[in-house]
Amino acid sequence: xxxNKWIRQTHxxxxxxxxxxxxxxxxxxxxxxYNVWVGLLALIPFALLMLTGLYLFALPYIAKMNRWQxxxxxxxxxxxxxxSAVSQTARADS
Ligand code: HEM
Numbered sequence: 001x002x003x004n005k006w007i008r009q010t011h012x013x014x015x016x017x018x019x020x021x022x023x024x025x026x027x028x029x030x031x032x033x034y035n036v037w038v039g040l041l042a043l044i045p046f047a048l049l050m051l052t053g054l055y056l057f058a059l060p061y062i063a064k065m066n067r068w069q070x071x072x073x074x075x076x077x078x079x080x081x082x083x084s085a086v087s088q089t090a091r092a093d094s
Contacts (some may be wrong), residue, residue, distance in 0.1 A: 004059060011052040018045035 021042035028038040 007052050007055050011049060012050065014049045016046050017044060018049055021045050023072060 021044075025034070025038055025042050028034045
């Protein structure tokens with residue numbers, strides 16, 4: 001499994017973990033049993049969801065940038081060929 005797929009799957013399973021964490025938080029508040037550890041049950045999955053989510057968000061833009069770089073490469077190579085041909089001609093003329 002490649003990295004992108006792995007991160008998407010992790011994000012998906014973390015979404016279940018945070019859902020349970022939030023439910024536990026509500027129950028703890030209702031029973032007046034709330035404390036820092038209960039809060040962390042939702043906060044830790046959220047931090048991981050945020051990291052993996054931001055990665056997923058950036059993916060299409062990274063792919064677009066890569067496509068742009070690949071598309072640009074032949075044009076740049078052709079331009080550099082022309083440039084060296086022109087400078088060779090100029091040298092031959094002088
Ligand atoms: C700061 C927090 C989060 C960020 C930045 C974020 C961002 C994203 C992004 C960019 C995607 C991919 C959308 C796409 O192109 O298809 C995604 C997918 C998803 N997100 Fe989040 N997300 C966050 C939090 C959450 C939370 C709190 C949940 C649920 C409780 C959640 C559940 C999902 C699910 C189920 C998917 C679909 C995954 C798949 O394709 O299998 N995310 N999220």
